[in-house]
Amino acid sequence: MTPQPNALEIADLVMHFGPVRAVDGVSLTIPRGRVTALVGESGSGKSTVGRCVVRLVEPTAGTVRIAGTDVTHLSRRRLRPHRGAVSIVFQDPAASLDPRMLVGEIVAEPLRLAGKRISRRERDARVAPQLERVGLRAEVARRYPHELSGGQRQRVSIARALISEPMLLIADEPTSALDVSVQASVLNLLADLQRDIGFACLFITHDLSAVEYLADDIAVMYLGQLVETGSRERIFARPAHPYTQALLSAAPVADPVRQRHRQPVLLGDDLPSALDPPSGCRFRTRCPLAFDRCATEVPAQTAIGDGMAACHLVRPDGTGPDVRTADPSEVLS
Amino acid sequence: MTTASAPVLEIRDLSVSFPTETGTVSAVDGVSLDLAAGEIVGMVGESGCGKSVTAMSIAGLLPGSARVTGSVRLDGTQLVGARESALRRVRGREIAYIFQEPMTSLNPVLTVGRQIGEVLQVHERMSRRAARARAVELLTLVGIPSAAQRVDNYPHQLSGGMRQRVMIAMAVACGPKVLVADEPTTALDVTVQAGILQVLRDLRDRLGTSVLIITHDLGVIADIADRVVVMYAGRVVERAPVDDLFAHPRHRYTAGLLSASPQPGRHAGTDRLTEIPGLVPVLASQPDACTFADRCPAADEQCRAAAPPLEDVGGTDHVAACWHPCLTAPTAAQEANR
Numbered sequence: 254m255t256p257q258p259n260a261l262e263i264a265d266l267v268m269h270f271g272p273v274r275a276v277d278g279v280s281l282t283i284p285r286g287r288v289t290a291l292v293g294e295s296g297s298g299k300s301t302v303g304r305c306v307v308r309l310v311e312p313t314a315g316t317v318r319i320a321g322t323d324v325t326h327l328s329r330r331r332l333r334p335h336r337g338a339v340s341i342v343f344q345d346p347a348a349s350l351d352p353r354m355l356v357g358e359i360v361a362e363p364l365r366l367a368g369k370r371i372s373r374r375e376r377d378a379r380v381a382p383q384l385e386r387v388g389l390r391a392e393v394a395r396r397y398p399h400e401l402s403g404g405q406r407q408r409v410s411i412a413r414a415l416i417s418e419p420m421l422l423i424a425d426e427p428t429s430a431l432d433v434s435v436q437a438s439v440l441n442l443l444a445d446l447q448r449d450i451g452f453a454c455l456f457i458t459h460d461l462s463a464v465e466y467l468a469d470d471i472a473v474m475y476l477g478q479l480v481e482t483g484s485r486e487r488i489f490a491r492p493a494h495p496y497t498q499a500l501l502s503a504a505p506v507a508d509p510v511r512q513r514h515r516q517p518v519l520l521g522d523d524l525p526s527a528l529d530p531p532s533g534c535r536f537r538t539r540c541p542l543a544f545d546r547c548a549t550e551v552p553a554q555t556a557i558g559d560g561m562a563a564c565h566l567v568r569p570d571g572t573g574p575d576v577r578t579a580d581p582s583e584v585l586s
Numbered sequence: 587m588t589t590a591s592a593p594v595l596e597i598r599d600l601s602v603s604f605p606t607e608t609g610t611v612s613a614v615d616g617v618s619l620d621l622a623a624g625e626i627v628g629m630v631g632e633s634g635c636g637k638s639v640t641a642m643s644i645a646g647l648l649p650g651s652a653r654v655t656g657s658v659r660l661d662g663t664q665l666v667g668a669r670e671s672a673l674r675r676v677r678g679r680e681i682a683y684i685f686q687e688p689m690t691s692l693n694p695v696l697t698v699g700r701q702i703g704e705v706l707q708v709h710e711r712m713s714r715r716a717a718r719a720r721a722v723e724l725l726t727l728v729g730i731p732s733a734a735q736r737v738d739n740y741p742h743q744l745s746g747g748m749r750q751r752v753m754i755a756m757a758v759a760c761g762p763k764v765l766v767a768d769e770p771t772t773a774l775d776v777t778v779q780a781g782i783l784q785v786l787r788d789l790r791d792r793l794g795t796s797v798l799i800i801t802h803d804l805g806v807i808a809d810i811a812d813r814v815v816v817m818y819a820g821r822v823v824e825r826a827p828v829d830d831l832f833a834h835p836r837h838r839y840t841a842g843l844l845s846a847s848p849q850p851g852r853h854a855g856t857d858r859l860t861e862i863p864g865l866v867p868v869l870a871s872q873p874d875a876c877t878f879a880d881r882c883p884a885a886d887e888q889c890r891a892a893a894p895p896l897e898d899v900g901g902t903d904h905v906a907a908c909w910h911p912c913l914t915a916p917t918a919a920q921e922a923n924r
Binding site: 294295402432433434436437438440441444447448459460461462463465466467485489499500502503504505506507508509510512517518519520521523524 | 632633731745746747748775776777778779780781783784802803804805806807808809811828829832833842843844846847848849850851852853854857858859860861862865
């Protein structure tokens with residue numbers, strides 16, 4: 254017996270849109286039943302990784318394996334049998350649900366696309382438990398999306414994504430368009446479903462507090478590349494890469510007493526262009542600790558526990574300076 | 587922190603309603619609020635709670651169909667019902683705004699220097715040359731590097747954070763007493779957000795500008811506000827100094843918001859976020875009842891029979907409109923932090 258394949262294996266993924274180097278060599282593995290958060294700022298390429306995985310776009314280079322099957326360049330027809338293994342939930346449920354379809358038709362559509370011919374009665378019988386699972390009443394199947402609230406619509410998207418019993422769920426900013434109280438219910442729902450059903454999840458977001466709540470592992474992306482990966486506990490307790498450190502220091506915590514003692518690392522506003530990324534380390538133009546070598550040499554990935562950090566200043570034992578406390582002049586001497 | 591001097595901005599019993607095809611919608615009901623000189627007040631609540639409408643009504647920015655009653659005094663001058671010509675002298679000069687999406691607020695075909703200069707030419711009657719020089723100073727003030735070159739950039743040549751800095755430079759060009767910032771960092775990344783919040787704090791410290799910042803992000807509130815106003819369905823439901831509000835929320839809606847947000851140290855494996863069931867209601871008229879009653883775990887007959895007044899709930903300057911305020915026991919979020 255061969256060991257069970259991972260839910261997702263991405264190797265050296267490259268996605269260029271003309272001259273725009275959106276994703277430039279990303280490797281990432283998600284074992285079955287784990288939640289990996291992919292975090293980064295807008296323009297870092299994190300959503301493009303998700304779109305490559307569900308093959309909304311065909312990668313320029315590299316491989317994407319879902320449950321052991323290489324889906325990188327499969328034709329639409331050859332891809333169809335594997336479509337059920339991976340689903341995606343988008344940020345804005347108003348834009349990702351067809352306004353002319355009934356909720357019941359929306360939720361059942363993955364079954365229709367999989368080529369299963371089912372009667373209306375059978376469809377209703379399949380849809381009802383899905384709606385119930387996401388906390389909606391079965392009657393909602395006969396409503397249109399515009400009759401529902403934002404939170405309910407996102408529940409419909411989740412029901413649609415899970416009806417094919419996927420091994421992997423891509424959740425691309427699933428709570429970013431929702432209000433705080435609704436966000437809480439959707440995060441709770443995703444956590445419950447993930448625990449009960451056991452699907453693996455690539456959770457794409459910029460919201461670090463949601464990441465800490467939901468993720469097992471974290472991958473940090475900057476300008477098309479991963480700069481750090483590791484367990485949630487390790488990354489939040491001991492972030493190794495200066496960018497991860499800056500990101501964590503910049504997100505304000507909802508506690509004024511603690512927040513007053515935190516000092517954000519200010520990086521400057523300009524994310525360099527993905528048309529012409531900086532030489533060497535891509536973060537060097539905003540990094541408070543950058544030195545000569547950063548401009549000339551691409552940093553290798555230093556292994557830390559079961560993850561890595563790509564920075565010249567991270568030592569082989571995984572330790573290194575912290576931009577939140579370090580004085581740049583001392584680091585380099 | 588709060589000062590004892592007379593407030594720069596004094597809002598009393600402000601109500602706003604809009605006629606629509608399906609009847610009147612009451613957006614703001616009896617809001618009262620003071621803003622002291624050099625104070626930063628955060629206004630928080632979910633979408634549809636009336637935060638932005640309150641902000642827009644201060645300088646008369648709402649469409650003509652809006653029915654505004656109550657009083658807004660800026661340094662003693664009444665703004666509600668003031669003539670348009672009087673409001674035009676106030677806007678930009680005494681009170682300025684920045685909004686969520688800088689790209690839609692900036693003119694794409696004018697350089698940022700021209701846009702900032704325009705404010706000065708109109709309000710301060712500066713010459714074009716002097717206005718340009720002042721624009722460079724303002725860009726430096728809001729932390730834009732090599733401002734002398736950036737002043738000739740068009741908005742599309744700037745990043746989102748830079749554009750928001752330009753908006754702030756334009757807003758403070760005439761040294762307004764009050765800056766209203768409506769979700770100024772919502773469209774920005776956290777690393778950029780931190781810089782923008784720093785600029786707002788600097789302006790307060792250096793120029794003594796009072797800031798009313800509207801946001802749904804409790805982290806932003808915790809970071810920058812001296813005092814907090816919580817709005818729900820058009821009413822102020824709680825008002826308190828920032829530390830007191832986060833440590834001892836008394837209104838059930840505030841407590842719900844705080845424990846609904848993920849916090850450092852909370853994980854789904856060991857912890858559950860508190861949900862607030864239901865939705866913010868859209869109201870035709872403001873009922874004589876607590877508008878949060880339908881979503882509140884503590885609601886009873888009294889809550890549905892009479893609107894709770896904003897009353898002192900202990901602590902300094904801490905008021906809440908609730909018949910059954912939370913005890914000052916630690917919230918779920920605080921438990922998790924320990």
